[in-house]
Amino acid sequence: EYEDGDLSSWINRERFQGYLHVDGFTLYELGDTGKLVAIAVIDDKNSSVEHTRLKSIIQEVARDYRDHFHRDFQFGHMDGNDYINSLLMDDLTIPTIVVLNTSNQQYFLPDRHIESTEDMVQFINNILDGTAEAQGGDGLLQRIKRIIYDAKSTIVSVFKSSPLLGCFLFGLPLGVISIMCYGICTADTEGEVFEHEGAKKESGDRELTDEGSEEEQEEEKNGKYTELSDGELKQKDIMEKKKD
Incomplete structure (x- = not known):
């Protein structure tokens, strides 16, 4: 047993120098150390005072405060912000300093x-x-954000x-889906039209049937009235003959 844990853990923590030129692969390897990674994100081709000053500050802290922070921090600088932006799903302006916690994907600005x-x-x-x-x-919202960000980045990179x-x-699937949606909507509209026409036709047939029934009833009534009238006339004739 050692002060920093077992031997393998100590080797993992101490196998890197105090200050590194960090890239994507190095950052992945630093995840095994369990340390926070303090990075000066700069442009190596830019020799302005702001870029060189941040790099010098990180180097001085790594050298002069090694006894204070070496156990918990790894220091370095990164050329450009493309990788760090994709990692953080953020748009960092350079030069800047960011501290990464590779164990839970948190970062500090x-x-x-x-x-x-x-x-x-x-x-x-x-x-x-x-x-x-x-x-x-690495919570649920961040995972959803990561999926959306990766999809957006993939689409943008393909178009670029x-x-x-x-x-x-992306146009072909959208076109097929649009045609399917149009077909479904059109089919529903035509079905409604057919149903409406069928209902109108059925109501018209009912009206004709009702009219025919009314005419038949009137004819029956007229026939009854005619029969009654003939019967009355016959009775009158019989009565007149009796009187004579």
Whole structure:
């Protein structure tokens, strides 16, 4: 047993130098150390004071405060923000400093500009004592956000690399779905028209039937009246003959 745990854990934590040039593969490997990764995101081709100053601040903290932070932090710089933006699903402007927790996908951004080594040390202490705000994570909402972000990134990259292929891949399914929806809506409308016409025809037949029934009833009544009239006339004739 060692102060930092078993031997394999100690080797994992100590197998990297205190300061690294970080890329995607290195960041993945740093996940096994269990450390937070403090990165200066800069443009190596940009020699302006702001870019070189942040890189120097990270290097000074890694060197001068090794005894304080080496157990919990790994320091380095990253060239460009493309990878870090895709990892954080955010749009970081460079130069900037970000601290990653590779175990739970959380990250920390300074709430003010880092102007000196003391500012960086204060930022790290805020992370250690829990006063710095953590962003990201691996919760359900973040996973849904990751799915949406990856889908959006894939679509954008396809259209950027080959617009015609993108139109074919995404336009064809949309066209088929649109035709299916149009067919379903049209079929429903035609069905309603047929039902309406059938109902009108049925009601018309009923009206004709009712009219025919009324005429038959009137004819029966007229026939009865005629029969009654003939009977009355015959009775009158008989009565007159008796009188004579």
